[in-house]
Amino acid sequence: MDPSKIPLAPNPSGGPSNFVDPPTLDSAIISLGAVLISTSMLCLTIRLITNYKHTGKLGLDDYLCVFGEATAIGYWAVIESVAQNGVARHSWDVPASVVTKSFIKRQFAQQMIVAPALWATKSAVLVLYIRIFNTVRWISRISYGLIILMFLVYGINIILATVYCLPRNGAPWDATAFARCAEPVVLAIFIGSFTVLADFIIFLLPFPIILKLQMAQGKKVGLAIVFLVGFITVIMSVTSLGFRIQLFLGQDPVWNGLCISLTTFAELFGTVIVSCTPSIYSFWLNFVQPSTVYSTLRSKLLLSKTKTSTDNQFGDEERFELPSKLRNGRDSWPSDSANGLGGKTGPFTRIYSSSSSIPMKNAITKATQIVQSQAGPDTSPR
16 A cells, blocks of 8 residues: 555544645745744854853853754754654654654654753753852752753753664664653653753743842833743643643644644743843944944934924914914803903913923913903003
8 A cells, every 4th residue: 555645643533634735834834933943043143242241251151052942943853854854743644654754763863862952951040040049048059950961861861762763683763662762751751840940940040130130221121021932931841741641642643743843942941042142232232332333323213202392382382373273263262361251261371281291371471462462552451
């Protein structure tokens, strides 16, 4: 039987498989990867330039971040190459012919790359904590302990990938090796749960110190943005755990497996971006703000705001001319002078006196001038 016409799994709805134009995750993998890779590379470049300019060298957290970015890009590249072969679909829309020797090897490479990528990106943040909060012993101890624990847990993933995914005793890279590689699903759930726990600890670890800090409003906004991005990475790890559970339950293994990969590389690049934010803020203060370009743009912006404010002021003054024009048209402006108003005001006086930009006194003065000019110089008010 032709394997190109046999699906990897039956359609749960009972309908036929769609090998021509089925729903696919390929565009999501490409677009999300392009955005995250370009953004994280920009942040990493700014980080390296700023730290080297400031200290004349790079720290351990910088090297971990570079290694994490490189392995994350490699992980995404393997996923995209697999998706290009028509695997980013529902299991019942994937023909059995895609399970080739090359495909199985790339699955193995994906397992070998993701573990060091997760460890390096998260360790970069923890080493940064150790460097920034070096006088706070409890933060340093928790950071060191978590780095070691992550090394052990993610190291287990590499060992299991070697044991289960590599063909044994010279056996070929065939469907048997592919099926055996998917056996330790329970351990995959354990690793996913540990990743969620580690992300929550990394996210919450500096909170007790930061909440005690007194800082300007601008710095608070910047800090809020940093923690918002950090919280998004936590959401990605939780989402990935959800797909791992669905995979354990046997629901659409190919589609859910690609969703796990997608959320995992989003978490990797998001962690790199978060670890670079302190250096980006330093770059802004030390390089952008003192630059001539920034000073010129700031001056033009302030000048534009001043001009707009002045134009609005002149516009408010011109509004005084409206009552006089209406008076010449015999409108309902009061015919008495200011001395004969008897405490009563016309409708336009009430309207303009309610404006915060035109006081009541100015409106009455205008009314007096208009009535006197209408009555003539020899006319006395009644």
